[in-house]
Amino acid sequence: MxxxxxxxxxxxxxxxxxxxxxxxxxxxxxxxxxxxxxxxxxxxxxxxxxxxxxxxxxxxxxxxxxxxxxxxxxxxxxxxxxxxxxxxxxxxxxxxxxxxxxxxxxxxxxxxxxxxxxxxxxxxxxxxxxxxxxxxxxxxxxxxxxxQPALVQDFDTVLELTHSKARTIVDARPGDRFRGEAPEPRPGLASGHIPGSLSVPASEVTANGQLKSAEELRALFAKAGVDVTRPIVTSCGSGVTASTVALALAIAGAKDVAVYDGSWTEWGGRADSPVERG
CATH class of the missing domain: 3.40.250.10 (Rhodanese-like domain)
Incomplete structure (x- = not known):
């Protein structure tokens, strides 16, 4: 790229x-x-x-x-x-x-x-x-x-990922929302995260309104347990900051990154979605 x-x-x-x-x-x-x-x-x-x-x-x-x-x-x-x-x-x-x-x-x-x-x-x-x-x-x-369907994931494909682990799921929301400690800004949504997902808040990939360097980003993702050589899907509240983390992953060298378009607004709003906390 x-x-x-x-x-x-x-x-x-x-x-x-x-x-x-x-x-x-x-x-x-x-x-x-x-x-x-x-x-x-x-x-x-x-x-x-x-x-x-x-x-x-x-x-x-x-x-x-x-x-x-x-x-x-x-x-x-x-x-x-x-x-x-x-x-x-x-x-x-x-x-x-x-x-x-x-x-x-x-x-x-x-x-x-x-x-x-x-x-x-x-x-x-x-x-x-x-x-x-x-x-x-x-x-x-x-x-x-x-x-380009390879860049987009929907509910069913992400649900399958919670079992197959074929992609790493990276959540861009603030850490307290990921852990289920803070309520979602949109009413009616569950609190927590997609099972097996990893937390990389979008606020951490930028500094002073700019993306951090590739070296800084690689270190940040590694610390969060994200292997940038594996296929990844990013999620957030509604697909906006998920894209920021997708951009940061691209800068860090990731080659296969998709975005879950519905993100937590869809996942946390469905009664049939598995949710983890903590």
């Missing part, structure tokens, strides 16, 4: 490259009171289009921001002026928080070259680099979606 990260210096040098599409993927938990799209309209990186994680999603399920069909995805991002052959650079205004979810989504839909801006909008702004306001109006493009 090509390095999934780009630096602000690299982006500044390539802002006018016609083959690069810049995507603002800012998204926040409801309790923060922040709205990604509203902030985008006020100020965004030059030329960036906005990807709504809750909008470009499966509307037939009550689960939050699940992957849409490849056809719906292709139509939505084509309207944003994005082709599957572009170099797609995704960022968010929290540093590295929601951008990895969109990085993973594009890859799951067959995009050939997707990167994440390390440090995101906050680093770009701290360096006094240019911004723009309002809605960008790119010409529509054709995104030829080619779904």
């Amino acid at each position: 090509t390095n999934p990260l780009v630096t602000t210096d690299w982006l500044a040098d390539h802002l006018d490259d016609p083959n690069i599409v810049l995507v603002d993927a800012s998204w926040y938990m409801p309790a923060t009171g922040r709205k990604g799209y509203s902030e985008y309209l006020e100020s965004h990186l030059p030329g960036a289009v906005f990807f709504g994680i809750d909008d470009i999603a499966d509307k037939t399920t009550t689960l939050p921001h699940m992957l849409p069909t490849p056809e719906a995805f292709a139509a939505a991002v084509g309207k944003l002026g994005i082709a599957d052959t572009d170099t797609i650079v995704v960022y968010d205004e929290a540093g590295v928080f929601a951008a990895p979810r969109v990085w993973w989504t594009f890859r799951a839909m067959g995009a050939k070259d997707v990167r994440v801006l390390d440090g995101g909008g906050p680093k770009w702004r701290a360096e006094a680099r240019p911004t723009a306001a309002g809605e960008e109006q790119p010409a529509p493009r054709t995104f030829a979606a080619h779904y």
Whole structure:
């Protein structure tokens, strides 16, 4: 895999490259009171289009921001002026928080070259680099979606993993939620974790809004008992920070990493799900 990260210096040098599409993927938990799209309209990186994680999603399920069909995805991002052959650079205004979810989504839909801006909008702004306001109006493009099922896991496949151990399950939620000591932010969900899963909170793979180094990440995963040479599936609350840990695993050298799209919102909301605590 090509390095999934780009630096602000690299982006500044390539802002006018016609083959690069810049995507603002800012998204926040409801309790923060922040709205990604509203902030985008006020100020965004030059030329960036906005990807709504809750909008470009499966509307037939009550689960939050699940992957849409490849056809719906292709139509939505084509309207944003994005082709599957572009170099797609995704960022968010929290540093590295929601951008990895969109990085993973594009890859799951067959995009050939997707990167994440390390440090995101906050680093770009701290360096006094240019911004723009309002809605960008790119010409529509054709995104030829080619779904990559190896990057996505569903309830049944993860349930099977609790028996087969064919993949290591890595949980990106905070440790107290993993152990079942703290309630879930979404009501009605069980507390605890998927049996046999390992805890690597997403907050631990970043520092100051940037991903930690490959060496630091390898040490972090090793300490948590995660063998990066084995197939892995990541999970979290709703599939967002699971993608952050998936990105960190890629940087650490993991070659086979999938994301459990439904994550704990699905698992902890089902009466037939086995749950461990502690």
